[in-house]
Amino acid sequence: MPNPTAAMLVIGDEILSGRTRDANMHHLAGELTRAGIDLKEVRVVSDDHAAIVAALNALRATWDHVFTSGGIGPTHDDITADAIADAFGARIDVRDDARALLQAHYDRQGTEMNAARLRMARIPDGATLIENPVSAAPGFTLGNVHVMAGVPQVFQAMVAGLLPTLTGGAPLISETLRIDRPEGDIAGPLGDIAAAHPDLSLGSYPFIRDGRYGANIVIRGTDPARVAAARAALAALFPGQTS
């Protein structure tokens, strides 16, 4: 059986102006190759509703999967979610599940939810959320289209969570452990835990909040008991510093 095929749609004026060098295409290309999915085409379009809709509809009709990056942030030029909904003829509004993820994240941070942040909870009807272990605002899958953030750290975290669900393997479980310690302090113990759990994937997504360093550790695997055991083992090494 031939490999599934894929396209990528990169959305962003900052790439086309040369202000920002795209990093996501190269990352996704390598990850898809490792996953046995053939990337056949990439398009980069500007922050323009009609351009996104046209490119999206051409790509999703041609290839098995379409991965998008960019345009799902809080500012007025983040129009990807609405364009995707329009391409599918799907209704879009703030969705409770996405709003709850954001609200919990901002509550932990002591940050106020405002109208701009709430835009990131706009999710088309029928879409399933893609986890964002870095900054909470989720991506989503609608049909054969996987909509992800443009910030490379977030894009990579979303790809890491999404890809194993596409390759026909067993369903993947994930748990997140927040550790309020610099990543350099976490790396050694985390490596030991990872070595002791070769059946799991452990990703570290560092953050700085109010000048203090921490990391969200995402533990993924197919056996819920193994995932929980790894999380507990890691948490035991940082007493009083995890949540």
Next chain:
Amino acid sequence: MPNPTAAMLVIGDEILSGRTRDANMHHLAGELTRAGIDLKEVRVVSDDHAAIVAALNALRATWDHVFTSGGIGPTHDDITADAIADAFGARIDVRDDARALLQAHYDRQGTEMNAARLRMARIPDGATLIENPVSAAPGFTLGNVHVMAGVPQVFQAMVAGLLPTLTGGAPLISETLRIDRPEGDIAGPLGDIAAAHPDLSLGSYPFIRDGRYGANIVIRGTDPARVAAARAALAALFPGQTS
């Protein structure tokens, strides 16, 4: 009057597989911005005749200029020139002007022209050549499509020669001086010459040949006398080492 618009078509399986990280898109994006041309769309397609023809025809019908990179080398998978010709319905064969450029280059090198190298002289009828100061094999412009190499050093040299011809400025003259010295020895004097000729652009394209270092210096400007004077001044600094 609004800026002219442009698209880029990147051709190459090695980009889509993640083996190679594309460098040309970011370079072209920056150069177009500086030149006052708006890059509106980029597509990356594989080394596939039908895919190249379809993408090329869509892009050239939509935007003022289309810049392509990749697929004009000597190997069997370098199919860009033939695909462009097909897209335009133009005849393509080895052309005498391109063959002469290659033959002179290989004669200087003591390299044999063979069937593979001769493929790089295949140019569609009606196209004008784009200079390649690095490795001789030319790119070409056909209609509003500018066909260039994928190797970043060559791509950048071609863009440097091509862009000033597109922005409505005075026609650009260019002369090349080969200096058989390491670029590190050339850089200082070259900088002085450049400073003394602020109306000219001086580019250095280094090479290694049979283990010896050298560079082709391309001098561009609108006044032939100034270009010739700068070339003579530079050559005088490296007696017996230029050609």
